[in-house]
Amino acid sequence: MRAPVSWLREFVEIPADQDGRAIAEKLIHTGLEVETVESLGAGVVGPLVVGKVVSIEELTEFKKPIRWCQVDVGTANGGIRGVICGARNFVQEDLVVVALPGTELPGGFKIAQRETYGKVSDGMICSASELGLGDNHDGIMILAAHEVIGIDAKPIVGVGEEILDIAVTPDRGYALSIRGIARELSIAYGVAFADPGLALADLPAPVATSKPVECGSDDETGCALFTLRTIRGFNPKAESPSWMTKRLVASGMRPVSLAVDVTNYVMLELGQPLHAFDIDKLQGTIRAGHVADGATLETLDHVVRNLNADDLVILDDRGPIGLAGTMGGFATEIDDDTTSIALEAAHFDDGAIARMARRHKLSSEASRRFERGVDRVLAPYASARAAALLLEFGGGDYVGMTAVEAPYEPTVVALKASEPGAIAGMEIAQSTVVALLEAIGCEIDASSDVLQVQVPSWRSDITDAVNLVEEVIRLVGYDEVPSTLPTSAVGHGLSLGQRL
Structure with a gap:
């Protein structure tokens, strides 16, 4: 999980003097594994500006496609410059990121005016990977249309942003979100945490001229909660805001379109995977369920998959339209003409998703979260957030x-208040035990020395008292647990086994 520090700061008041490495140390102290702390585009030195593609000439006399572009980088930067580029993902009038001569890119690559392909290229149109912002090699970066030509592009694309790269273990699924990491930081720094996952976004009153798409679940064990929000009259040409695309790139995702970007953004923010369907490509009720052996589904990656009766799928009245919690189907995907959207947010069984993902050798950002356990009650909150955006x-x-929704009963675990201290071999006061468990979201009845602990919906990994003990000890700090060498009775020398 790649977590931009500026995004974390929106949810928890991290002291201003704490940089990425100091924040990483705090997370490591709580038991999370921070693999690296990086500064995006750390090797970028020199002028990086917003440019507008004025014209494109295709140079066809070479073995690979080459384009001769006229790019307006603003009067202060020399006006219109000719730039050679091999990327194909942009068109005339697009706004792009231009490295002017004198700029040095990561890896020591220096930009200079140079003759190439029979033209003099006066700069470079950049991709995210060339700027050290991510691993996306699909093409150059396209900026939002409202950006101003000629201004510094570094803050727009996130150059200088600190990123924490966290290795999330299978029992810490909640940490696959900004929400979960921010909660850990609030505990580490001892500051308040306003949970964004419990804030229901304000939405307008539903229009009376249309009805929302119906949904259902044929398998309440595999899908205990299924929600659909309906939006009509959506503008498919609307662009994602630059702050959103910047965060997606920083988190290792490629911006695609507003509808797709919003679902990915909310998943990263709250930890709830979502999927958007084109309503005009649907038929009847949308539901979670199963199909017979031998049914097929073409997923978004254009692979036709042979389905198994054990696969948990999303269906409409014609058949399967997606692998639940893993990947949608190609036939009902959002496209450049989509104006009516059905936004799915659901809770799927972690075991069912894990088995299906392995059966089809298909791992996705969504399946990785569901396999580790997604907040049981989060779906309507996350879909409201996405619908509002x-x-x-x-x-x-x-x-x-x-x-x-199937009936839901929170997990309640009995814990002796003295147990964490007894296992750690140190004194841990009952008040400390209660405070730390409340900090991770537990509700506690402390009317006796046996605590009745209601586990929060986002911590499906906590099922027994020993899990609560582990939580208390890790938050107290493993470095606080005393280390004592075992001693043998004096005067007895080596044991029989040792003498042999």
């Missing part, structure tokens, strides 16, 4: 939500 930046009418 879609309406804000893409317009349209909110039609409403449909949902089905």
Whole structure:
């Protein structure tokens, strides 16, 4: 999980003097494994500006496609410059990131005016990978249309942003989100935490002229909660805001379109995977369930998959339209003409998703989260957040939500207040035990020395008292646990086994 420090600061008041490495030390102290702390684009030196592609000439006399581009980088930067570029993912009028002559890119690559392919290239149009912002090699970066030509592009694309790269173990699924990491930091720094996962976004009243898409679940064990929010009149040409695309790139994701970007953004922020369907490509009720052996589904990666009766899939009245919690189907995907969206947010069984992902040799950002356990009650909150963002930046009418849910009872674990201290071999006061467990979100009845601990919905890994003991000890600090060498009785010398 790649976590931009500036994003974490939005949810927890980290002291201003704490840089990425200091924050990483705090997380390591709580038991999370921070592999690296990096500064995006650390090797970028010199002028990096916003440019507008004025014209493109295709040079066809070479073995590979080459384009001769006229790019306006602003009067202060020399006006229109000719730049050679091999990327194909941009068109005339697009705003791009241009490294001017004199700029040095990561790896010591220096930009200079040079003759190439029979032209004099006066700069370089950059991709995210060339700027050291991520591993995306799919093409150059396209900026939002509202950016100003000629201004410094570094803060727009996130050059200088500190990123924590955290290796999340299977029992820490909550840490696959900014929300989960911010909660750990609030404990580490002893500051308040306002949980964004419990804040229901304000949405307009549903319009009365249309009905939301119906949903259901044929397998309440595999899918205990299924929600669909419907939006009509969405503008498919609307662009993602630059702050959103910058965070997606910093987190290792490629911006695609507003609808896709919003679902990815909310997943990273709250930890709830979502999927957007094109309503005009659906038929009937959307539900989670199973199909017979031999059914097929073409997923978004254009692979036709042979389904198994044990696979948990998403269906409409015609058949399977997605692998639940793993990947959507190609036939119902959002495209450049989508104006009506059904936004799915659900809770799927971790074991069912893990088995299906391995059966199809298909691992996705969504499946990795569901396998580790997603917050049981988060789906409607996350979908409200996503719907609010879609309406804000893409317009349209909110039609409403449909949902089905199996009964849910929170896990309650009995814990002797003295047990964490007894196992750690040190004194841990009951008040400390209660405070630390409340900090991770537990609700506690401390009316006796046997605590009744209600486990929060986002901690499916806590099922027994020993899990609570581990939580207390890790938050007290493993370095606080005393280390004592075992001693043998005086005067007895070596044991029989040792003498042999």
